[in-house]
Amino acid sequence: MALSSPYPDVEIPNVSVPEFVLAAGREKPDAPALIDGLKGDVITHGQLAQYVDRVAANLHARGLRKGDVVAVFCPNTPWFPVVFHGIAAAGCVMSPINSLYTPDEIAFQLKDSGAKILITIGLFLDRATAAAEKSPVDEIVVLDGAEGHANLFDLLGADAPSVQVDIDPANDLVTLPYSSGTTGLPKGVMLTHRNLVANVAQCLPLLKTGADERIIAVLPFFHIYGLTVLMNQGLALGGAVVTLPRFDLEDFLRTIQDQKITRAFVAPPILLALAKHPAVDQYDLSSLTSITSGAAPLDEQLALAAQNRLRKGADDGVTVAQGYGMTELSPVSHTSPDPSALPPGVTEVPKGSVGFAIPNTECRLIDPGTGEDAAEGERGELWVRGPQVMKGYLNNPDATAGTLDSDGWLHTGDVAIVDANGCYTVVDRVKELIKYKGYQVAPAELEAVLINHPEIADAAVIGVPEKESGEELPKAFVVRAPGSEITEDAVMAYMAEKVAPHKKIRFVEFIEQVPKSAAGKILRKDLKARA
Numbered sequence: 001m002a003l004s005s006p007y008p009d010v011e012i013p014n015v016s017v018p019e020f021v022l023a024a025g026r027e028k029p030d031a032p033a034l035i036d037g038l039k040g041d042v043i044t045h046g047q048l049a050q051y052v053d054r055v056a057a058n059l060h061a062r063g064l065r066k067g068d069v070v071a072v073f074c075p076n077t078p079w080f081p082v083v084f085h086g087i088a089a090a091g092c093v094m095s096p097i098n099s100l101y102t103p104d105e106i107a108f109q110l111k112d113s114g115a116k117i118l119i120t121i122g123l124f125l126d127r128a129t130a131a132a133e134k135s136p137v138d139e140i141v142v143l144d145g146a147e148g149h150a151n152l153f154d155l156l157g158a159d160a161p162s163v164q165v166d167i168d169p170a171n172d173l174v175t176l177p178y179s180s181g182t183t184g185l186p187k188g189v190m191l192t193h194r195n196l197v198a199n200v201a202q203c204l205p206l207l208k209t210g211a212d213e214r215i216i217a218v219l220p221f222f223h224i225y226g227l228t229v230l231m232n233q234g235l236a237l238g239g240a241v242v243t244l245p246r247f248d249l250e251d252f253l254r255t256i257q258d259q260k261i262t263r264a265f266v267a268p269p270i271l272l273a274l275a276k277h278p279a280v281d282q283y284d285l286s287s288l289t290s291i292t293s294g295a296a297p298l299d300e301q302l303a304l305a306a307q308n309r310l311r312k313g314a315d316d317g318v319t320v321a322q323g324y325g326m327t328e329l330s331p332v333s334h335t336s337p338d339p340s341a342l343p344p345g346v347t348e349v350p351k352g353s354v355g356f357a358i359p360n361t362e363c364r365l366i367d368p369g370t371g372e373d374a375a376e377g378e379r380g381e382l383w384v385r386g387p388q389v390m391k392g393y394l395n396n397p398d399a400t401a402g403t404l405d406s407d408g409w410l411h412t413g414d415v416a417i418v419d420a421n422g423c424y425t426v427v428d429r430v431k432e433l434i435k436y437k438g439y440q441v442a443p444a445e446l447e448a449v450l451i452n453h454p455e456i457a458d459a460a461v462i463g464v465p466e467k468e469s470g471e472e473l474p475k476a477f478v479v480r481a482p483g484s485e486i487t488e489d490a491v492m493a494y495m496a497e498k499v500a501p502h503k504k505i506r507f508v509e510f511i512e513q514v515p516k517s518a519a520g521k522i523l524r525k526d527l528k529a530r531a
């Protein structure tokens with residue numbers, strides 16, 4: 001039985017992402033759209049629209065055409081949104097690359113996505129170049145300049161004629177982020193213009209915004225949460241998006257204070273700092289009206305502790321709440337609304353919950369044992385249907401069919417319960433995925449790297465919970481090759497070289513044989529029980 005959203009459906013305009021997201025800014029061209037939180041540089045809404053037109057024109061002049069993939073390997077700065085919307089306006093597809101990636105990981109994505117060009121910054125050029133040696137691209141653009149490379153000024157050049165690309169929002173892709181989904185290696189998630197327009201349009205009615213919203217963007221734009229919720233929703237509000245290139249607690253707190261930030265969308269480790277770190281008391285954070293956490297489970301007591309601390313006793317201060325999403329959902333399916341946008345008859349959202357299904361979103365909770373809808377109040381795998389559901393995985397019909405069924409339901413691999421008010425709580429995860437500080441860690445990817453080592457015969461990876469932080473840490477079960485005496489430290493050192501820091505193997509246990517089903521599937525449950 002489909003459970004519907006408690007909110008009325010919203011209309012989803014049939015337009016491209018730049019047309020929709022930049023519309024609010026057209027009414028206030030002189031207001032700041034993007035602010036560099038460290039340097040203070042400002043791009044106004046009027047400038048943003050002009051720059052987006054230039055980037056689209058210059059990409060076209062460089063030979064890029066509708067459907068071509070442009071990989072972006074950049075930290076959060078005000079130029080990231082300019083580049084993203086420029087790519088989108090040119091009808092091209094932006095594939096965002098995690099700033100922490102190693103050359104091997106970047107090369108995998110360049111190759112799999114078929115990226116034509118790679119846009120990066122000088123600081124990342126070594127890794128970008130090493131990756132492009134393995135998986136060539138036509139060109140590497142270095143925004144802040146490097147000898148022999150085009151730069152930002154080339155993308156903003158005045159000479160190229162403006163382009164008007166015919167975009168079919170329901171079919172044309174706008175972004176191709178990578179996610180391992182419920183199983184296997186990272187896959188390109190095909191998200192259309194309509195997916196992203198819908199997801200912003202679906203979330204806006206749940207925000208009771210003021211005239212001058214200021215959103216702090218410290219979560220990366222290369223992750224779909226940063227791209228849709230921080231960047232696009234922030235711009236669509238006509239507000240200012242204040243960027244920080246990385247998380248540093250003091251920079252984060254100072255920026256909230258100095259830029260009078262009204263909303264923060266964060267992940268649990270940042271809330272942990274807000275609840276516990278002594279530095280928090282040194283700053284005036286009273287401009288904040290709302291902090292929303294997502295990307296990993298947030299402990300209810302921690303949410304309350306952060307809220308109480310920031311409210312300093314008053315009850316009309318900041319609200320701390322949770323949302324839930326997944327790359328394959330553009331990413332939002334559930335969130336906690338502002339207090340004045342609660343569904344009729346509801347007075348409170350439990351802090352441990354992720355809130356309500358957003359407008360135009362249907363859910364089912366499926367009992368994994370029976371494959372039927374779970375009984376009322378019982379837990380079940382969350383299935384989601386709505387206009388934000390991805391088109392599918394790139395070049396991977398089998399993986400698509402395994403996640404997105406023929407009736408349009410996206411099987412999330414997360415287990416949830418719903419209360420009588422329609423408020424959901426995520427209680428477990430039945431997919432392989434490990435999450436570390438909100439980042440995806442795909443066991444299958446780590447296993448593939450492990451097995452590549454000549455002294456490793458077989459391997460399996462699971463997440464093991466760390467008590468204090470509540471984080472999951474990747475643990476490898478390793479079968480040594482005959483005659484090998486490879487040590488735990490050697491396995492960890494090898495992996496640390498090959499994968500980004502958040503994917504590092506933190507524990508190694510040697511075993512005789514990886515437990516597998518008759519079909520050859522790793523029996524992770526057995527390994528979890530053993531760990």
Ligand code: 4UW
Nearest residue numbers: 225292293294295296297323324325326327331332414426
């Ligand atoms: N509680 C428990 C949660 C939660 C969670 C996510 O990397 P991905 O594919 O995507 C994300 C997206 C997070 C997100 C987007 C929009 C939003 O509003 C919001 O909250 C404010 C969060 O992380 O990983 C998807 C997986 O991450 C887990 C869950 O397992 C999901 O399938 N996850 N949010 N609140 N688990």
